[in-house]
């Protein structure tokens with residue numbers, strides 16, 4: 497994180513902390529708000545939180561890791577969600593996830609080094625009849641198989657190339 501964005505991040509944390517009553521009871525809502533605003537809980541945010549509340553970064557991290565809702569890596573430009581609900585699981589969702597992990601070179605909860613993709617395992621996405629499903633930025637891919645994974649990834653890699661061209 498650059499010095500500027502780190503300072504901005506600290507300012508955001510300060511604003512959030514000021515909006516909640518002091519005390520440990522506010523820790524979870526503060527962490528939720530940090531994640532809502534910044535997309536994840538960064539080490540810098542935990543340090544700012546420590547300075548402002550006296551709750552150590554280690555303690556806050558320990559509390560946050562207890563809940564699956566919190567993420568600790570910056571989300572990728574494209575969010576891939578692999579359904580781990582029963583219907584998807586029994587129809588091969590785990591193999592689809594394995595293939596995504598293999599192709600992207602990351603595990604669930606991580607972001608690719610180029611910042612393009614982050615990978616999540618989620619509970620039922622509400623379209624079990626289409627299982628197994630994967631959603632990318634909210635777009636649902638039905639009847640997923642490991643073989644379909646490269647095609648889906650290519651779609652988003654092509655978008656990235658296109659927007660890079662437009663930015664030039």
Ligand code: FES
Nearest residue numbers: 579581584620624
């Ligand atoms: S179990 Fe995957 S969509 Fe319901």
